[in-house]
Amino acid sequence: MPHDDIMHQKARYLIESGRIENLGNGIYNVIGEHGTYTIAQDHTGKLSCNCQGYLNKGRCSHAQAVALLTNKKRLRPKPR
Numbered sequence: 001m002p003h004d005d006i007m008h009q010k011a012r013y014l015i016e017s018g019r020i021e022n023l024g025n026g027i028y029n030v031i032g033e034h035g036t037y038t039i040a041q042d043h044t045g046k047l048s049c050n051c052q053g054y055l056n057k058g059r060c061s062h063a064q065a066v067a068l069l070t071n072k073k074r075l076r077p078k079p080r
């Protein structure tokens, strides 16, 4: 299986198990398997994470999960 698919599945799992906490101002907490990570979105919409995987590769399942979540919200806004 290509690595990207694994990361995508992990990202979906994080969303579906409710492990993402929106702290506001573009800051999210993601409760991963090995700890809680902080994902920050800058004014351009780019996400960065403080986990080792992101530091090494510039991408990770946490940042991808937040990206999927925020895309979803944009497509289907929750009615108040």
Ligand SMILES: [Zn+2]
Pocket: 037, 049, 050, 051, 052, 053, 054, 060, 061, 062, 063
């Ligand atoms: Zn991460």
